[in-house]
Amino acid sequence: MKRIAILLYFMFILFCSGCGAKMEKMQFSISDEQLQPAENRHTEDVNDIEEKSEAESIQDEIAKVEVKSCEYENADWGSMGQQEMNQLTAQWYQLWDDELNSLWSRLSDELDAETKAKVLDEQRAWIKRKEQNVKGAGAAAFGGSLQPQLQNSAAEKMTRARAYILAAYLADVRNESFTIPSEIQESIDMADPSLNDVFKEFEGQWIFDEESGACVGIERTETCAYGVEGSNWTVWVTGGDVISDLDVYGYTGNSIIFKIAHDGYDAFYILSFNLDNSIKFAFGNSLWRMKLLSGESRGQKTKDAK
Numbered sequence: 001m002k003r004i005a006i007l008l009y010f011m012f013i014l015f016c017s018g019c020g021a022k023m024e025k026m027q028f029s030i031s032d033e034q035l036q037p038a039e040n041r042h043t044e045d046v047n048d049i050e051e052k053s054e055a056e057s058i059q060d061e062i063a064k065v066e067v068k069s070c071e072y073e074n075a076d077w078g079s080m081g082q083q084e085m086n087q088l089t090a091q092w093y094q095l096w097d098d099e100l101n102s103l104w105s106r107l108s109d110e111l112d113a114e115t116k117a118k119v120l121d122e123q124r125a126w127i128k129r130k131e132q133n134v135k136g137a138g139a140a141a142f143g144g145s146l147q148p149q150l151q152n153s154a155a156e157k158m159t160r161a162r163a164y165i166l167a168a169y170l171a172d173v174r175n176e177s178f179t180i181p182s183e184i185q186e187s188i189d190m191a192d193p194s195l196n197d198v199f200k201e202f203e204g205q206w207i208f209d210e211e212s213g214a215c216v217g218i219e220r221t222e223t224c225a226y227g228v229e230g231s232n233w234t235v236w237v238t239g240g241d242v243i244s245d246l247d248v249y250g251y252t253g254n255s256i257i258f259k260i261a262h263d264g265y266d267a268f269y270i271l272s273f274n275l276d277n278s279i280k281f282a283f284g285n286s287l288w289r290m291k292l293l294s295g296e297s298r299g300q301k302t303k304d305a306k
Contacts, residue, residue, distance in 0.1 A: 058171040059178050062164065065099045066184075069160065082145045089152035096159040103166040110173050119169065129192065130158045135250030139257050139270075154252070157191035164188055193253045195245060199233045201254070202271060207281050214238045216281050218271070235271065240283075243269060 072092040077085060104123070108116060137154035141147035164180055165188075171178035180188070199218070207216040215238045221227035224234040231244035241260055249259035255272035269283045 057176055058167050058174070059176070062099070062167045065095065065163070068095055082149070086145075086148040086152065089149050089156065093152045093156035093159060096156055096163055100159050100163045100166065103163060103170055107166055107170045107173070110170070126158075126162055126192070129194065130155065130162075132195065132248060132250045133158055133193075133252060136252040136255060136257055137250075139250055140252075140255075157187070161188040161191040190253070193251075195248060195251055195256075196232065198251055198253060198256060199245065201273070202256075202279065205279055207279055214240060216271075235269075237269075237283075241267060241269075 069092065072088065072095070075088060077088075080088070107119070111119060134151045134154045138147045138151040141150055164184065168178050168180070202218040203220065205218055208214075217224075217236050219227075219234055219236075221231045221234045221244065224236070226236040226242045227234045228242060228244035228246060231246045233245040235243045235258070237243075243258045243260060247258045247260050249257045249268070251257060255270060258269040258271075260267045260269075265285045267283065267285060269281070272280050272282075274280055
C-alpha cells in the first residue's frame with residue numbers, strides 16, 4: 001500500500017508540474033481578452049499590486065513587474081496588425097502605470113511632510129516631461145494609425161524609468177537595499193531626456209534654408225541678441241518667428257516641436273536630426289503639413305555659430 005501511495009503522489013506532482021508549464025506558456029500568448037479596451041485591461045496586474053505581501057521587498061516587487069514587462073517585449077509583434085500593436089502597447093504602458101501609482105501611493109503615506117513636498121514637485125516636473133515626450137513621439141506619425149503605438153511606447157518607457165526611481169525612494173524610506181542593474185539604468189537614462197539636454201544637442205548651430213532664403217539659429221537666450229524673455233533657449237528665423245523653449249509643444253531625444261498661436265491659425269516648427277546627423281527644420285500651419293515638409297530637405301547643419 002505504501003508503494004502505491006508513493007506512486008500516486010509522484011503522479012500527482014508530475015500532473016501539477018505539467019499544468020504549471022502549460023499555464024506559463026499560455027501567459028506569453030496574446031489572447032482576445034488581452035486586447036480589450038483600456039478600462040478592462042490589467043485587472044489581474046492591479047490585483048497583484050494591491051495584494052502585495054508585507055514581507056515582499058521593493059526589489060522583489062519591481063522584479064516581478066519587470067518579468068511581466070519582458071513578456072510584452074517578447075510578444076510576437078511581427079504577426080500583429082497595427083490596431084493590435086496599438087492595443088498591446090497600451091496594455092504594456094498600463095502595467096507600469098499601475099505600478100507607478102501603487103508606489104506613489106505608499107511613498108506619499110510614508111514620507112515626512114518636507115520630503116513629500118520636494119518629491120511632489122519632482123513628480124509634477126516629470127509629468128510635464130512625460131506629456132511633452134509623448135506628444136513629440138506621436139507627432140512623428142502626423143496623425144496616422146501608428147501614432148497610438150508611438151505614444152504608448154514613449155509613455156511606457158518613461159513610466160518604467162520613473163517607477164524605478166520611486167521604488168528606490170520607497171526602499172530607502174523602509175531601510176531596504178535596492179539596486180538597479182546597469183543595463184536597466186542605461187535604458188532609464190535614455191527614456192527620460194530633459195528638454196535642456198535636447199537643446200544642448202542643437203546648441204551653437206545655424207541652418208540656411210535654401211528654399212525660403214532664411215537662416216535659423218539655436219542659442220542660449222542669455223547670449224542671443226533676439227533672446228525671448230523668461231526663456232532659457234531661443235531659436236530665431238530670419239524673416240519669421242522668434243521661438244523659444246516656452247513654445248515647446250513636444251520633444252524626443254532628437255527632435256523638438258514648437259507651436260505658436262497666431263490670429264486665426266497656429267504655426268508649427270520641427271527641429272530635428274537626420275540619420276546622417278544633419279539638422280532639419282520644417283514649419284507649417286498644421287502637423288499634417290509638417291509631414292510633407294519634414295520629408296524634404298529644409299536645411300542642414302553647416303557649422304558652429306562661433
